[in-house]
Amino acid sequence: MIRRLRDSSLIPVSVVVAFIILIWYAGAVYLNSPVLIDRYERQKTEWNFEKLRQDAWAMERPILPAPHQILKDMNKSILQRKVTSKRSLVYHGWVTISSTLVGFGIGALLGIVLAVGIVYIPTLNRSVMPWIIASQTIPILAIAPMIIVGLGSIGLTGLFPKSIISAYLCFFPVTIGMVKGLRSPDPIHMDLMKTYCASDSHTFFKLRWPSSTPFLFASLKVSIAISLVGAIVGELPAGAQAGLGARLLTGSYYGQTIQIWSALICASILAAILVFLMIAIEKIVLKKMGGRLV
Amino acid sequence: MNGNWIIILISLIPIFTSMKMVFKKNYKNNIKNSLFLSISVIFGIYILLYGVHNIGSDKAGLGLWMYLFALCVMIWEMLSSWSEIDTSLNSKLNFVINLVVPVLFGISLLFLWQVLTVGLKIPHILLPSPLKIGIAFSNSIPMLWEDFQQTFLKAVLSGYFMGCFSGFIIAIMVDRIPFLQKGLLPLGNLISALPIIGIAPIMVMWFGFDWQSKAAVVVIMTFFPMLVNTITGLSVTGQIEKDLLHSYAANYWQNLILLRIPVSLPFVFNALKINSTLALIGAIVAEFFGTPIVGMGFRISAEIGRLNVDIVWATILVAAVSGSMFYALITICERSLTSWHPSIREN
Numbered sequence: 129m130i131r132r133l134r135d136s137s138l139i140p141v142s143v144v145v146a147f148i149i150l151i152w153y154a155g156a157v158y159l160n161s162p163v164l165i166d167r168y169e170r171q172k173t174e175w176n177f178e179k180l181r182q183d184a185w186a187m188e189r190p191i192l193p194a195p196h197q198i199l200k201d202m203n204k205s206i207l208q209r210k211v212t213s214k215r216s217l218v219y220h221g222w223v224t225i226s227s228t229l230v231g232f233g234i235g236a237l238l239g240i241v242l243a244v245g246i247v248y249i250p251t252l253n254r255s256v257m258p259w260i261i262a263s264q265t266i267p268i269l270a271i272a273p274m275i276i277v278g279l280g281s282i283g284l285t286g287l288f289p290k291s292i293i294s295a296y297l298c299f300f301p302v303t304i305g306m307v308k309g310l311r312s313p314d315p316i317h318m319d320l321m322k323t324y325c326a327s328d329s330h331t332f333f334k335l336r337w338p339s340s341t342p343f344l345f346a347s348l349k350v351s352i353a354i355s356l357v358g359a360i361v362g363e364l365p366a367g368a369q370a371g372l373g374a375r376l377l378t379g380s381y382y383g384q385t386i387q388i389w390s391a392l393i394c395a396s397i398l399a400a401i402l403v404f405l406m407i408a409i410e411k412i413v414l415k416k417m418g419g420r421l422v
Numbered sequence: 423m424n425g426n427w428i429i430i431l432i433s434l435i436p437i438f439t440s441m442k443m444v445f446k447k448n449y450k451n452n453i454k455n456s457l458f459l460s461i462s463v464i465f466g467i468y469i470l471l472y473g474v475h476n477i478g479s480d481k482a483g484l485g486l487w488m489y490l491f492a493l494c495v496m497i498w499e500m501l502s503s504w505s506e507i508d509t510s511l512n513s514k515l516n517f518v519i520n521l522v523v524p525v526l527f528g529i530s531l532l533f534l535w536q537v538l539t540v541g542l543k544i545p546h547i548l549l550p551s552p553l554k555i556g557i558a559f560s561n562s563i564p565m566l567w568e569d570f571q572q573t574f575l576k577a578v579l580s581g582y583f584m585g586c587f588s589g590f591i592i593a594i595m596v597d598r599i600p601f602l603q604k605g606l607l608p609l610g611n612l613i614s615a616l617p618i619i620g621i622a623p624i625m626v627m628w629f630g631f632d633w634q635s636k637a638a639v640v641v642i643m644t645f646f647p648m649l650v651n652t653i654t655g656l657s658v659t660g661q662i663e664k665d666l667l668h669s670y671a672a673n674y675w676q677n678l679i680l681l682r683i684p685v686s687l688p689f690v691f692n693a694l695k696i697n698s699t700l701a702l703i704g705a706i707v708a709e710f711f712g713t714p715i716v717g718m719g720f721r722i723s724a725e726i727g728r729l730n731v732d733i734v735w736a737t738i739l740v741a742a743v744s745g746s747m748f749y750a751l752i753t754i755c756e757r758s759l760t761s762w763h764p765s766i767r768e769n
Contacts, residue, residue: 140603143601145609250506254504254520259528262746267742349615361707373620377623380623389624
């Protein structure tokens with residue numbers, strides 16, 4: 129028991145996290161104090177370090193809010209309000225997550241189809257592959273607002289344009305991973321399939337596809353995380369009224385730092401949940417297939 | 423009248439070529455035939471571009487679309503004819519063909535884009551034609567250059583170097599303490615998956631509207647991939663090499679500089695490559711949250727509001743080209759510095 133605890137990374141991780149929170153509290157005092165001291169001196173109130181510390185951790189619009197302030201705000205906007213309320217983070221999170229998942233589905237499917245094409249058609253391999261890599265150097269996130277506005281001008285609004293951005297980000301890791309995965313079977317196994325006189329579709333479904341699943345899941349984990357980023361940035365243009373990205377934007381317009389931070393933490397928690405969900409599915413699927421984790 | 427005859431004659435060239443391909447016995451995919459095919463495809467492209475720009479205000483007719491369809495089939499044939507040339511004995515030829523095929527593919531895509539946007543009369547706001555983007559680009563080079571300076575040369579490069587360098591240094595420091603390494607690696611992996619870009623509005627509040635706040639976003643975005651990759655890279659050194667250096671009585675620094683950093687270089691370059699696109703994205707997105715009236719992100723959000731979509735696309739072109747060049751530069755460095763690594767030797 130003790131040995132397992134020593135070997136696992138639980139203790140180091142929690143120590144590092146505790147250290148980060150400590151720095152955060154100290155940073156909150158350090159960054160907020162100039163404003164506070166300025167205010168004290170204008171109002172000519174007596175102040176000492178203890179009062180400064182307390183005020184720095186309880187400002188209404190702090191430069192850096194203390195963690196407990198963010199937690200309080202999250203508690204208020206997640207648990208205290210009705211889920212359907214426009215001020216509930218659950219509502220905004222749901223808006224973001226739905227376009228994330230739709231985009232992820234489209235992107236993953238597109239990525240797999242492209243990878244199969246690249247592996248089976250030599251012309252595609254030579255002509256498309258370099259462009260797929262080049263496509264990722266285009267900062268799509270940066271032009272996301274334009275795509276949203278452009279699609280909005282022909283009447284496409286809401287979930288779909290955001291999903292397109294997520295899908296564009298998603299397909300790349302899936303394609304790259306799947307091309308690698310579909311080519312991963314040993315030549316010996318391919319020869320064996322040949323001696324069985326297996327057709328192309330047999331080779332695909334019985335050999336190439338199963339041996340590519342570990343690669344597929346490795347890419348899907350990356351994909352789902354960037355899919356969320358795509359959805360959030362897709363919500364930044366002024367048109368979007370709902371979603372975590374819209375919360376970030378309104379927060380920055382009105383100087384509501386606590387609101388920004390709680391939207392940010394909420395997005396991080398969502399990302400972590402999505403990735404862990406993917407890991408869980410990976411474990412179940414690989415176990416059912418009798419494979420090993422790569 | 424005379425000109426029309428020339429046009430019709432040129433438009434027949436691809437048809438003759440395809441006849442030749444179908445009826446000639448022993449047709450083989452060699453360089454001569456591929457070149458011949460490419461030239462006739464270029465004639466076909468010229469004719470289609472000519473036709474689509476001279477049809478007046480109506481949408482293009484059925485005949486043009488059928489010609490386009492036939493030409494697309496020919497383009498596909500051209501690409502496969504190039505890529506099926508036997509290059510197994512000639513590595514120089516292989517290199518050339520690996521370059522020619524994607525370039526031809528890119529040109530064909532641009533051509534399709536032009537013909538479809540003009541022929542279908544797609545609204546300019548939705549998707550301007552490449553020609554219009556090119557004109558907007560050449561008309562606004564001074565403005566685009568200023569944006570490029572503000573966003574790329576100031577914000578991206580300074581943030582990129584600070585982020586990557588500090589990630590690298592801290593990784594080396596963390597590497598000495600196994601406890602920290604165990605604690606930071608899972609956290610760093612988690613943070614790499616988080617939407618860090620959301621930190622942009624906060625950074626704009628802290629560091630003001632100018633490029634410093636964008637550089638700060640870039641620093642934070644590039645730090646964690648670098649940290650995680652370097653820590654992983656430093657831990658892959660083989661036992662045999664370690665033993666060898668131990669038998670030479672090498673101290674920690676000799677070990678680090680002569681063995682472990684070179685071995686970790688593929689991982690470091692992996693992070694540098696990931697970061698090159700992240701940095702550009704971070705800087706441009708951060709400009710949406712507040713900026714002086716210059717910069718690529720500002721240009722995109724301002725011109726889209728005025729519906730000058732072609733300038734927006736010209737800015738995107740600048741971003742894409744500079745991003746690709748940045749990536750290519752890192753790849754060239756990688757190839758010269760890690761030429762011993764199997765993944766590069768394979769090619």
